[in-house]
Amino acid sequence: MPDRVLRLQRIARATAVRAPARRPVMIAIAGDSAAGKTTLSGGLATLLGPGRVTTICVDDYHRYDREERRKLPFTALHPDCNYIGIMEQHLQLLATGEPILKPVYDHRTGQLARPELVCPGDFVIAEGLLPLHTKLARACFDIAVYLDPPEEIRRRWKIDRGVGKRGYDKHQVEAELQRREQESADFIRPQREYADVVVRFAPISEREDPPGTPLSAKLLLRPTIRHPDLSKVLAGDRRWTIHLKLDREENGRPVDALHIHGYAPREDSQEVEKAIWAQLGLEPGDPIHTLGHLANGERSEPLAITQLILLYHMLDESR
Amino acid sequence: MPDRVLRLQRIARATAVRAPARRPVMIAIAGDSAAGKTTLSGGLATLLGPGRVTTICVDDYHRYDREERRKLPFTALHPDCNYIGIMEQHLQLLATGEPILKPVYDHRTGQLARPELVCPGDFVIAEGLLPLHTKLARACFDIAVYLDPPEEIRRRWKIDRGVGKRGYDKHQVEAELQRREQESADFIRPQREYADVVVRFAPISEREDPPGTPLSAKLLLRPTIRHPDLSKVLAGDRRWTIHLKLDREENGRPVDALHIHGYAPREDSQEVEKAIWAQLGLEPGDPIHTLGHLANGERSEPLAITQLILLYHMLDESR
Known part of the structure; x- marks a missing residue:
C-alpha cells in the first residue's frame, strides 16, 4: 500500500507548509538519580524563559508505577522498565518541531498520571536517567551532557533529598541505592561515553x-x-x-x-x-x-x- | 540544522530495517454517541482475533476530563475539546506501522487515566466521534465508515445505554443530547460526507x-x-x-x-x-x-x- 503512505506524506507536508514546524535546539542532560540534573537545567530554563525553553523529564516514560515495580525484578533504571521506543519517537517528534502528548510520572505519589501536551519551544532540555541510552535517542540531540559527580557525593545528595523532600528515612534511601547499583553500572553510567x-x-x-x-x-x-x-x-x-x-x-x-x-x-x-x-x-x-x-x-x-x-x-x- | 534531521532519518531508517514496520489496514468507524460504533467494530475484532486487530477509540483524545468540561462552553464533541493534532499524529504513526502511547479516557469515571502502549496489528479499527474530522486524519484510513442511524433511534439507544449501563436518569441523558445537538450538527454529521x-x-x-x-x-x-x-x-x-x-x-x-x-x-x-x-x-x-x-x-x-x-x-x- 505505498499509495496511502505517499498520500499521507503529501497531505502532512501540505499541512506543515501552513505552519512550518521550527526545529528546536535539543539538549540532553543525563545522569543518575540525584546527580544534579534539575539544578543544572533549572537555571538555564529560568534564564531563557519558559516561553523559549521546554523542559521534559524522560523519567516520565516509566512503564510501571511504583506499586507495580515492587513485584518486578528490576528498578526504574532498567530500560525494560521504560517505554524507550516511545521516548525515542517523542524525541524525534520534538527534534523536528512537532508536539507530543507526553506521559507523566508523579514522583510524589509514584503513580502514572494523565499525559500532557508538550509543544517544543526554541530550546528543548530533556533530562533524566536514560536520554542517551539508544543511538536513535542520541541522534536527536545537538548537545549531550552527562552529570558525573563522585558516587559518595551523589549518595549524600540522594539521601538529603530522599529524607528532606520525599520523607523517607536514611536506611530506606541507602537500601534503594544498593538495589539500583548494578543497573546504574549497566545502563546509566555507560551514557557518559556519549556526552x-x-x-x-x-x-x-x-x-x-x-x-x-x-x-x-x-x-x-x-x-x-x-x-x-x-x-x-x-x-x-x-x-x-x-x-x-x-x-x-x-x-x-x-x-x-x-x-x-x-x-x-x-x-x-x-x-x-x-x-x-x-x-x-x-x-x-x-x-x-x-x-x-x-x-x-x-x-x-x-x-x-x-x-x-x-x-x-x-x-x-x-x- | 538540516544535518541533524538527515542524521535522524538515516538512523531511524537503519533501525527500522532491522524490524520493518508492517503497515496495517486502517478502518475508521465514525459516528455520533450511541450510533452503534462499538457494536459494529466488536464483531469484526472478535472475528479476526485480538492478535490481528487493534481497536482504538479516538474519544480517548479528549483534552479535558468530565469535571473540567463542566466549566467549558462546549461539549466533548467539539474539536477544541480534543487533542485533534495528536490524534492525527498517532493515526499517522499507526498507519505507518509504528506504536503509540495512547491517552486513555475512562468513560466510567469521566477521568483521564495513564496512557497505554498500542502496537498496530494487521488491522487497526479507529472508532469514535471525530476520526474523520480533518483531511490528514482521513488520509490515514483505507476504509472510512460513518454510522448514520435516524436520530430518534440513536436517542433511544443513547437513553437505554445511559440509563441501563451508566446509571443516569432519562432526563439527564435527554438534557445532554440537547446540549450536544449543535455540535453534532457542526462537527459529527459533516463526517458522513467523507465516508x-x-x-x-x-x-x-x-x-x-x-x-x-x-x-x-x-x-x-x-x-x-x-x-x-x-x-x-x-x-x-x-x-x-x-x-x-x-x-x-x-x-x-x-x-x-x-x-x-x-x-x-x-x-x-x-x-x-x-x-x-x-x-x-x-x-x-x-x-x-x-x-x-x-x-x-x-x-x-x-x-x-x-x-x-x-x-x-x-x-x-x-x-
Missing part, C-alpha cells in the same frame, strides 16, 4: 578545602562538538579561578578539561561570568543572576559558569 | 414491520473505494433478503445503496452470509457466528451482513 560535555562537581583533590568551600566543577569538553573559544576568558590572571587543561581520557582520546574552582573568591568568578556573558554577545544585565542556584538556596559560581558554557552551546546551535 | 460506506440501521419505511422485527440496514457504497462484486450473492431469489439499488445522493453523485432486510427469514439471511463468506475465499466454519451480536445480546442478520461487507474490504486491502 559532548561531562560535568563533575567535586572538591578539588589536590588540596584540602576548608569546610563550607563550594564544590569545584570539572568539565570535560569533548571534541564531538565545537566548544567556545575561551582564550580571552582564560587570560593568565584568571588561572586561580578557571583554567583549561589538555588531557587524555581513559580510552586515550584527547579532551579539554575545564577546571572551575570553588575556592576562588566570588568576585573573581563573577568577573569570569561577565566575560563569558559578553562573549556570548549578550547585553550586560540582570538575567545572569538566575544562574548558579543550588537546590538548598545557596549560590555556586562553578555551577553558574557551567550553565554559561551550556548556554553558549544552546545559543550557538540556534544561530 | 466510503454509510451505514444506516432503521426500520423499512415502505411497510409496517410487526413489533420485534429486527432493524434493516441500508449501506451506501460510495465509489470512492472498490466494492465487492455482489452479483452472485444478489441472485434473483434473494431480493427479499438483500438487494442493490442504483441511486443518487442529495448532492447528485451516483451511489450504490445496499438494502438488507430485517424482516427476511433468518435462514435466508444466513444463506446470504454464507455466500459472502465463500466469496471472501474463507473456509466454511465457525467464526461467522461471532458476527451480528447486538449490545442487548440479541442477534441481527443485517448487522452480520454489514460486518461481512466491511470484512471484505479489510481483507481486500490487506492482500
Whole structure:
C-alpha cells in the first residue's frame, strides 16, 4: 500500500507548509538519580524563559508505577522498565518541531498520571536517567551532557533529598541505592561515553578545602562538538579561578578539561561570568543572576559558569 | 540544522530495517454517541482475533476530563475539546506501522487515566466521534465508515445505554443530547460526507414491520473505494433478503445503496452470509457466528451482513 503512505506524506507536508514546524535546539542532560540534573537545567530554563525553553523529564516514560515495580525484578533504571521506543519517537517528534502528548510520572505519589501536551519551544532540555541510552535517542540531540559527580557525593545528595523532600528515612534511601547499583553500572553510567560535555562537581583533590568551600566543577569538553573559544576568558590572571587543561581520557582520546574552582573568591568568578556573558554577545544585565542556584538556596559560581558554557552551546546551535 | 534531521532519518531508517514496520489496514468507524460504533467494530475484532486487530477509540483524545468540561462552553464533541493534532499524529504513526502511547479516557469515571502502549496489528479499527474530522486524519484510513442511524433511534439507544449501563436518569441523558445537538450538527454529521460506506440501521419505511422485527440496514457504497462484486450473492431469489439499488445522493453523485432486510427469514439471511463468506475465499466454519451480536445480546442478520461487507474490504486491502 505505498499509495496511502505517499498520500499521507503529501497531505502532512501540505499541512506543515501552513505552519512550518521550527526545529528546536535539543539538549540532553543525563545522569543518575540525584546527580544534579534539575539544578543544572533549572537555571538555564529560568534564564531563557519558559516561553523559549521546554523542559521534559524522560523519567516520565516509566512503564510501571511504583506499586507495580515492587513485584518486578528490576528498578526504574532498567530500560525494560521504560517505554524507550516511545521516548525515542517523542524525541524525534520534538527534534523536528512537532508536539507530543507526553506521559507523566508523579514522583510524589509514584503513580502514572494523565499525559500532557508538550509543544517544543526554541530550546528543548530533556533530562533524566536514560536520554542517551539508544543511538536513535542520541541522534536527536545537538548537545549531550552527562552529570558525573563522585558516587559518595551523589549518595549524600540522594539521601538529603530522599529524607528532606520525599520523607523517607536514611536506611530506606541507602537500601534503594544498593538495589539500583548494578543497573546504574549497566545502563546509566555507560551514557557518559556519549556526552559532548561531562560535568563533575567535586572538591578539588589536590588540596584540602576548608569546610563550607563550594564544590569545584570539572568539565570535560569533548571534541564531538565545537566548544567556545575561551582564550580571552582564560587570560593568565584568571588561572586561580578557571583554567583549561589538555588531557587524555581513559580510552586515550584527547579532551579539554575545564577546571572551575570553588575556592576562588566570588568576585573573581563573577568577573569570569561577565566575560563569558559578553562573549556570548549578550547585553550586560540582570538575567545572569538566575544562574548558579543550588537546590538548598545557596549560590555556586562553578555551577553558574557551567550553565554559561551550556548556554553558549544552546545559543550557538540556534544561530 | 538540516544535518541533524538527515542524521535522524538515516538512523531511524537503519533501525527500522532491522524490524520493518508492517503497515496495517486502517478502518475508521465514525459516528455520533450511541450510533452503534462499538457494536459494529466488536464483531469484526472478535472475528479476526485480538492478535490481528487493534481497536482504538479516538474519544480517548479528549483534552479535558468530565469535571473540567463542566466549566467549558462546549461539549466533548467539539474539536477544541480534543487533542485533534495528536490524534492525527498517532493515526499517522499507526498507519505507518509504528506504536503509540495512547491517552486513555475512562468513560466510567469521566477521568483521564495513564496512557497505554498500542502496537498496530494487521488491522487497526479507529472508532469514535471525530476520526474523520480533518483531511490528514482521513488520509490515514483505507476504509472510512460513518454510522448514520435516524436520530430518534440513536436517542433511544443513547437513553437505554445511559440509563441501563451508566446509571443516569432519562432526563439527564435527554438534557445532554440537547446540549450536544449543535455540535453534532457542526462537527459529527459533516463526517458522513467523507465516508466510503454509510451505514444506516432503521426500520423499512415502505411497510409496517410487526413489533420485534429486527432493524434493516441500508449501506451506501460510495465509489470512492472498490466494492465487492455482489452479483452472485444478489441472485434473483434473494431480493427479499438483500438487494442493490442504483441511486443518487442529495448532492447528485451516483451511489450504490445496499438494502438488507430485517424482516427476511433468518435462514435466508444466513444463506446470504454464507455466500459472502465463500466469496471472501474463507473456509466454511465457525467464526461467522461471532458476527451480528447486538449490545442487548440479541442477534441481527443485517448487522452480520454489514460486518461481512466491511470484512471484505479489510481483507481486500490487506492482500
